[in-house]
Amino acid sequence: MGRSLVRHPGVRGCYTAGNKRFLQLNELDELRMDVYENVKLYKEWTKQWHDSKITRKEIIVGDKVLLFNSRFQLFPRNLRSRWSGPFEVVTVFPYGSFELKNNKGECLKVNGHRVKYFYEGQPIQARGELELEDLPSLWDE
Template sequence: MDLKNGGETRFLQIHELEELRNHAYESSSRYKERVKRFHDKRIREHKDFRVGDLVLLYSSRPGKLRSRWTGPYTFKEEFPYGAVTIENLSGETFKVNGHHLKLYINEPVDPVEEILELHIPHT
């Protein structure tokens, strides 16, 4: 009698564990879908380029003390899955990943002068 009750208890524990695993899997899948929608929405909002726009290209290996953004380049054409064609100032065109681009803002910058007075400390 004791073995039968123990077997039934173990059977119920195994099924309960399986239900917990299924619940965790479904919860994880829903979370991943939500994160993907949020990520895709944010990418598409900021990456709307038109033909003729000036863009900067991200370089992952710029070297010491150099900017990671090169350019400006002229946006020429968009392909499926995020690939785009850009043209540099000398007229060469090449394809790059559209996620590595950002809009180049070609406006004059007003320099702001800041005067910092240094005082000699008393000894």
């Protein structure tokens, strides 16, 4: 920049205020570049970790899926499930879209992020009732 370090006569290692400020600004730029590099490395590491946790959905035609209901509700019911279905997959489109068919035969096209696999199992059978009075008490001892 054409600036030279000017020393005061008779004082060792003393620079003028302008030159001192110039050195401080250079040091600040170096610190800023170090921080930039550290943030860049952290973002790469975080992206790699996040991508390793993502599992790919393998949903094919004929599978049963649940659909996430993401509509905003002013007074949502706390105990109501936000998943509806099951729906049957009719078509798998590129880039993760699906065409689903409900029990009435109506078709709708949805994004793959709103879908999860539906696991059909044996229906739960009701068991006999158990009264709390019949259980031995731990505090009676």
